[in-house]
Amino acid sequence: VKHFIKHTLLPSLLMITMVPQQITPSQKPLRTCNKFYGLIIILALMAVMASYQISSAALQDILDKNNLLLIGTVSKNATGRDEEAKGETGIAENEEKEVVVDDNHNVNVENASSFLPVKAFVPWKQRKEGAPLPCVIDRQRDPEWDPMNSYIQNQPTEAGLLFIKVEKAASSTLASVAARTAIAIAERTHANTTRDDGTEVPRICRFRGLGHLWSKRSKNFQKRDHDKTFLWTFLKNPTRRLLSIYFFFILDWSPGLHNHTEETFLDFFKLDNPELGAGQFKALQPESTKIYMEQLQQMNDTDLYQVIQETIDDFDFLGLVERMDESLVLLSFMLDLPVTDFLYLDAKLGGEKIYFRKEGKCRRCGYKRPLLPGMQAHIESKQFADAMRVDNMIYDAVNRSIDRTIENVIGRERFDASVLEFQEAKAAVDKHCADKIFTKCGDGVGANVTLSKCYHLDIGCGYECVDELYPIH
Numbered sequence: 222v223k224h225f226i227k228h229t230l231l232p233s234l235l236m237i238t239m240v241p242q243q244i245t246p247s248q249k250p251l252r253t254c255n256k257f258y259g260l261i262i263i264l265a266l267m268a269v270m271a272s273y274q275i276s277s278a279a280l281q282d283i284l285d286k287n288n289l290l291l292i293g294t295v296s297k298n299a300t301g302r303d304e305e306a307k308g309e310t311g312i313a314e315n316e317e318k319e320v321v322v323d324d325n326h327n328v329n330v331e332n333a334s335s336f337l338p339v340k341a342f343v344p345w346k347q348r349k350e351g352a353p354l355p356c357v358i359d360r361q362r363d364p365e366w367d368p369m370n371s372y373i374q375n376q377p378t379e380a381g382l383l384f385i386k387v388e389k390a391a392s393s394t395l396a397s398v399a400a401r402t403a404i405a406i407a408e409r410t411h412a413n414t415t416r417d418d419g420t421e422v423p424r425i426c427r428f429r430g431l432g433h434l435w436s437k438r439s440k441n442f443q444k445r446d447h448d449k450t451f452l453w454t455f456l457k458n459p460t461r462r463l464l465s466i467y468f469f470f471i472l473d474w475s476p477g478l479h480n481h482t483e484e485t486f487l488d489f490f491k492l493d494n495p496e497l498g499a500g501q502f503k504a505l506q507p508e509s510t511k512i513y514m515e516q517l518q519q520m521n522d523t524d525l526y527q528v529i530q531e532t533i534d535d536f537d538f539l540g541l542v543e544r545m546d547e548s549l550v551l552l553s554f555m556l557d558l559p560v561t562d563f564l565y566l567d568a569k570l571g572g573e574k575i576y577f578r579k580e581g582k583c584r585r586c587g588y589k590r591p592l593l594p595g596m597q598a599h600i601e602s603k604q605f606a607d608a609m610r611v612d613n614m615i616y617d618a619v620n621r622s623i624d625r626t627i628e629n630v631i632g633r634e635r636f637d638a639s640v641l642e643f644q645e646a647k648a649a650v651d652k653h654c655a656d657k658i659f660t661k662c663g664d665g666v667g668a669n670v671t672l673s674k675c676y677h678l679d680i681g682c683g684y685e686c687v688d689e690l691y692p693i694h
Contacts, residue, residue, distance in 0.1 A: 336526065337526065337617070337618065337621060338526050338529045338530040338533060338614075338615075338618040338621075339533075339618060339621045339622050339625055340530075340533045340534060340539075340618075340622045340625070341622065341625045341626050341629050341630050342537070342538050342539075342551065342555060342622065342626045342630065343555075343630055344554050344555050344556075344557060344630070345451065345537070345555060345556060345557065346557050349448065352448065353410060354406050354410060354426075354451070354556060354557070355380065355381060355382065355426075355448070355449045355450055355451050356382075356406045356407055356410055356412050356426035356427075357380045357381050357426060357427040357449060358407065358412050358413060358414055358422065358424075358425075358426065358427070359422065359427055360413070360414065360415070360416050360417075360422055361416075362422050363422075364416070364420045364421060364422055366422070366423075367423075368423055368425050368427070368428075369400065369431055369676055369677045370677075371431075371432060371677070374429060374430070374431040374432040374435060374677070375432040375433075375434035375435050375438070376435060376438070377435050377436075377438040377439040378427065378429060378435065378439075379439075379445050379446055379449075379450070380427065380445075380446055380449040380450055381426060381427035381428050381429065381449070381450060381451075382399065382402060382403050382406070382426055382427070382428040382429075382430075382450075382451050383428070383429050383430070383435075383436075383450055383451065383452045383453070384396065384398075384399035384428070384429060384430030384453055384454060385430070385436045385452070385453075385454035385504060385505065386430055386431070386432065386433045386436075386454075387454055387455070387456065387457070387501055387504045388433060388466065388504070389457070389462050389465040389466050389469060390455055390456060390457035390462055390501070390542055391455060391457065391542045391545065392433075393679060393680050394565055394567065395430070395454075395455055396430050396431050396676075396677075396680045396681070397565050397566075397676060397680050397681035397684070398549065398552075398563055398565050399428055399429075399430035399431070400428070400430070400431065400676040400677070400680065400681055400684075401562065401563070401564075401565070401676075401681065401684065401687075401693065402428070402552075402556065402558070402562060402563065403425050403426040403427075403428035404424070404425050404426075404693060404694075405558055405562040405693040406426050406556065406558070407424045407425050407426045408424060408693050408694055409558065409562075409693070412424060412426065431676070431677045431680055436504070436507060437507075439507040442507050442535050450537075451537045451538075451555075451556070452535070452536050452537050452538075453536060453537055453538040453539065453540070453552065453555075454504075454505065454536070454539060454540075455539070455540040455541060455542050455545075455548060456501050456539065456540075456541055456542070456612075456615065456616050456619055457501070457541070457542040457543070458542070458543055458616065459498060459500075459501060459609050459612035459613055459616055460600055460609065462500070462501065463490070463497070463500075464589075465587065467486065467489050467490075468587050468588065468589060468590065469586060469587035471485065471489050472485075472590075473584075473585070473586040473587055473588070474586065476584070481590050482593075483593050483595040483596055486592075486593070486595075486596045486599070487595070487596075487599060490599060490600070490605070492604050492605065492608045494608075495515040495517075495518050497608050497609070498518075498608045498609035498610055498611055498612050498613070499517055499518065499611035499612055500612065501612045501615065501616070502517070502529075502532070502611050502612055502615050505532055505536075505615075506532070517611055518608075518610070518611065525610075525611065525614060526614070529614055529615050529618050530618075532615065533615070533618055533619065533622060537555065538551065538552055538555045539619045539622065540552060540619070540623070541616070541619055541620060541623065544620075544623060546640055546643055546644055546647070547623065547627075547636075547640060548623065549563040549643065550563075550636065550639045550640050550643050551623065551626055551627070551631070551636075553639070553643075554630075554631055554636075554639070560639055560642055560643040560646065561643075561646050561691040562691075562693055563643070564643075564646055564647055564650050564687050564691060565681075565687075566650070566651075566654060566658060566681075566682070566683045566684075566686070566687065574586070574662035575587075575662065575679075576661045576662050576679070583661065583662035646690075646691060649690060650686075650687050650690055650691070653686065653689070653690055654683055654686040654687065657673070657683070657686050658673045658682060658683035658686060659672050659673050660672060660673060660675075660679065660682050673685070673686070
């Protein structure tokens with residue numbers, strides 16, 4: 222309002238009242254009257270602006286005294302400057318400490334309050350005033366086309382249910398959730414799958430998430446059609462994720478190339494690698510807007526908080542692998558679906574074995590090894606913590622956002638009841654399907670055993686068994 226008054230309305234009125242214009246004698250009395258009333262309006266608007274400044278200052282003083290965070294109006298950032306908070310997002314304040322900012326505008330998080338990025342995720346129907354979920358049906362496709370094939374899944378799209386598959390962050394398990402969700406929404410919304418010629422295409426909403434490449438090939442996520450997309454993903458504890466990458470890709474992907482030694486370990490965990498501690502943050506950025514990692518690592522805390530806030534603001538939901546059940550239940554609230562639509566079986570039912578098509582055999586891959594003393598000391602060092610700063614910050618921001626969503630949007634009692642329902646259903650599925658799922662690399666698989674159907678490769682294997690207990694069709 223203040224910006225509109227100052228930069229649009231006042232200049233227009235000044236132009237009307239002050240700028241000389243060609244008028245006839247008969248118009249002169251009217252012109253004088255217009256100038257008089259124009260000046261009165263200008264003075265009134267200036268008084269409104271002054272009142273706005275006073276009331277804002279008084280309001281902020283009340284908030285500061287009571288340690289309150291106001292969402293959607295005026296808040297303070299870490300340097301004490303007033304700014305507008307956005308919608309349900311905001312900066313979480315540690316109420317027990319006082320803000321201290323050094324000469325480089327870095328927040329002292331040891332002895333000062335840190336204004337940290339946070340977002341309360343809001344269910345789709347609540348945000349969109351009852352608008353239908355973004356289920357796009359590709360009715361122009363041939364009835365025989367496969368919406369889950371690798372080519373389709375790796376192509377960018379500006380509409381649909383969009384899951385970013387973050388490597389070594391339970392990505393195969395969550396990809397199966399993405400596929401099951403796309404089917405569930407199409408079924409529960411009775412999506413129209415009939416082509417003009419009367420034939421039917423698969424009843425599944427357009428989605429992405431079975432492959433890693435679609436998001437890397439996408440344009441700026443901020444420019445997507447927010448009425449036709451739901452963007453989500455999960456993050457994993459940054460250090461645990463890097464260890465998973467180390468065991469899986471460095472040690473086991475090419476057997477015999479590297480040995481589990483301190484030298485190999487330290488070579489992978491190089492502290493001078495700008496992408497070491499920002500891999501997950503980078504995964505959340507489309508290719509066209511990726512921030513140079515060196516620049517990101519050099520940012521002061523205040524600027525980095527702002528970048529992380531803008532990143533989480535652009536997502537419809539973010540969850541954590543370490544809080545898998547809670548996060549999936551929250552996702553069910555976001556999409557207004559039964560919690561049983563988000564059930565899954567462990568993606569790697571073959572244990573630690575993976576089938577390598579080029580080799581034509583299963584091989585143990587990614588299993589954990591004990592860390593040697595030098596490795597443990599390295600990941601516990603302050604230098605390593607500094608290198609992991611970016612991913613640790615965004616992980617913590619998502620953790621806070623989950624808590625805020627539970628407490629302020631869903632409600633603790635309602636949420637806990639849904640978590641219990643989900644866990645009981647998950648236990649029932651695990652028991653029911655324990656001896657019914659057979660994968661290429663699973664134990665006890667013989668020539669006469671029919672392999673369980675999967676959504677794609679090793680993703681969602683055994684989904685038919687889940688549907689036996691909790692059908693979505």
